[in-house]
Structures are given as structure tokens and as C-alpha cells.
Amino acid sequence: MAKKTAPDSTRRSEKSRRAIYDAALALVSEVGYQKTTIEGIAARAGVGKQTIYRWWSSKADVLLEAFIDLSAQAAEAAAHPEAIGEQAEYEIPDTGDLEADLKLVLRATVDELLDPKFEAPWRALAAEGMVNQRLGAELVGKLLEPQLQLYVKRLRAAQEQGAVRPDIDPRIALELFVSPLAQRWLQYAGPISYEYALHGLAPR
Template identity: 70%
Template sequence: MATKTAPDASRRSERSRRAIYDAALALIGEVGYARTTIEGIAARAGVGKQTIYRWWSSKAEVLLEAFVDLGERNMAAAAEASGVDPAEARALPDTGDLAADLKNVLRATVDELNDPGFEIPYRALAAEGIIDRDLSARVVEQLLEPGLQLYVARLRAAQETGELRADLDPRIALELFLSPIAQRWLQGTGELSHAYADTLVEYALGGLAPR
């Protein structure tokens, strides 16, 4: 008699988790954060809501984890396309040319923010964060801060090589080029392009006063 192979529970769980991520991101983009529910996510993913509650306690946790996963997938895809080891891709490039490195990273950020698959659900989550300060704090902690720390590390490395002043605060300095991108994206006050990202780096590193 042929021996039956038991179903792979881990593989089934991973498929369900992936379906839940995709459903959560799709729903928040379609109906907004406030109208997205655990029941709706479960129905969209084709799982029971008890499956979701077994892994997460709220829709905020589902959505935040889905965004973290989306970011990791985007990073892995970019690393594969450029032939870079995924572990190395988590750090900002350090070629010895700070301006070029920052421009490359900011261009990738612009591309991500212009990608409907990322932009639509993220914009809905950002809008809700203006009202729900607790959600906003969690978005900063889980989604934004890990990436900001990569900038801090790269700017500190530039300080050590003399490319930047030793007395500046890297955490404040990074806001000179990241905050304008976020503001333009949120408010739609102008085109979000590679040229705009490059200009921000040049202004931030070169200063505005005549030399």
C-alpha cells in the first residue's frame, strides 16, 4: 500500500498568512482603515477569522505586519535585481560617495511611494494615523524607525570619514531630505521624481547659502 504523506502544516500556515497580508493591504486601499475589519480580511483571504485572531489581536497588528512584510519583499526583489546579497541590502550603500549613495536610496524610496501597490494602502494607513495617535506611534516604531536608523548609521559613517561635520546630529540631518519627500507625497504639492530626490540631497549636503 502507498504511504500517504501528511499535509505540511507549516506550508499551509504560510499560504494562509500570505493571503491574509494581501487581503489586508487590498482592503485598506479599497475601503480605508476605518472600514477594514478582521471579518473582511478573513473573507477576502478565504480563512476563518479565528485563524487571524490566533496570530494577531487586532487589525492594526495585521496591517502593520503586512506592511513590514511588503517592505521586506520589495527589498529582497531589489536585491535580487541588483545582484546584492539580501542581508547587505538592509544597510544603506557605502561606496565612499555619500551624495551618490543617498540619491540611489531616495530614488528607490520615490519609486516605492509611486507604486500603487504600496502607495494606496500606505496612504490610507497614514491618513488614519493623523486621527489615531496610537496607530501613528506604532507605524513610526514598526515601519519607519528601523529604516531611519539605517540612515543614521550611514550618516555617522560619513562623519567618521570627514564627509560630514562631526558635530551634527544624524537623526536630525536625515530629516532634511526625507521629510520633504514625505510632505510632498502626503499633500500632493508637486511631482515626486528622481530629479526631486537628487535636488534634496544636493541642497541638504551643500547648504543654501552662497559659498
């Protein structure tokens, strides 16, 4: 049994897609995720509802893609502020001073979490991902894991330089200072100042 004949993506309207991304992100920021509706996104984007249903299967999917797109743009801008449009290949800097390097990146992360443009969709997706395993997996795979791999890479380099004990698994070590930060932020469980973000490193 065929699945209703998949749409032809070569004829897809780029303009509509962009408008949908923008509308989705704006609405989530303005009125919250629950009150953001497919109809609302369509109306705001000046697009027929069917155009959304043709390409995405749920509100969460729309938002996920919109957010990935937003993140990609932000990453590019961060990596090459002068040349927008190229493939970002960001890496955590390696000045030789592990603590300073991590501090720098954690600060950038905190800044992003507190940026109102990111906060609402980020929370919404995180929440949705906790209840919807498929979305959760995509979220982790496409957004979270790539980010964490940067830390793993930097930590591995530090191990080779002898700056970190060789018996430590970098994947687990990084969770020790990333998770508490995420937790606090997600649960409004406390201020997520730069100082707190770095506490995880202090016991070193």
C-alpha cells in the first residue's frame, strides 16, 4: 500500500519554507508552544495549511526543522561572521589551556540559552522530546550530539596533552558539567550564571 504518493521535493517552494520557519519561531516566542497552532503558523506565513501538512507531519516537526535551521545560521554566523552562507565547521579552540577554553564555550552556551530568540523554541523542543521519543531522538541526534562531540574532541586532545587523567571517559566527564547546567535551566531550578556553569570544573 502506497503512502499517498510522496510530494515532489524538487518543486518545493523555498519562499514558503522560509516563511513557515520564521512564523513558527516567532509564534512560539510570542505566545508559547501550546498556543502556537498549525493554522496560526500558516496564516502568519501567508501559506495554505496543506503546504505545511505536505512537508511536515506535526507542529513539533516544523519547529524542530525551523530551529535546526536557525541554529545552523547562528553557527555559521559565529564561525565566519564575514561570509554568511558557507558550511560551518566550528570547533572548540585549543589554546592549550583546557579550563579557559571550556569556560569560553560554556559562556557562549549560556548566552544562547538566555537569548530570547532561542529560549522558547529550545524549551518547547526539549519538553516535547521528553514525551515523544522519536522527536527526542532527532533532537539529540541533530542538535545535541554534534555539539557534545565538540567537547569530546577537545577533551580527548587534552588527554593526549596529559592535561586530563587518561582513565576518564570524555563522554561521561562532559556530562558532569553540562548536565547540571541543562537541568537548572530546564527546570528554572536556579540561576544559570557563568559562575554556576563553571562550577562543574572547579573540583578539578
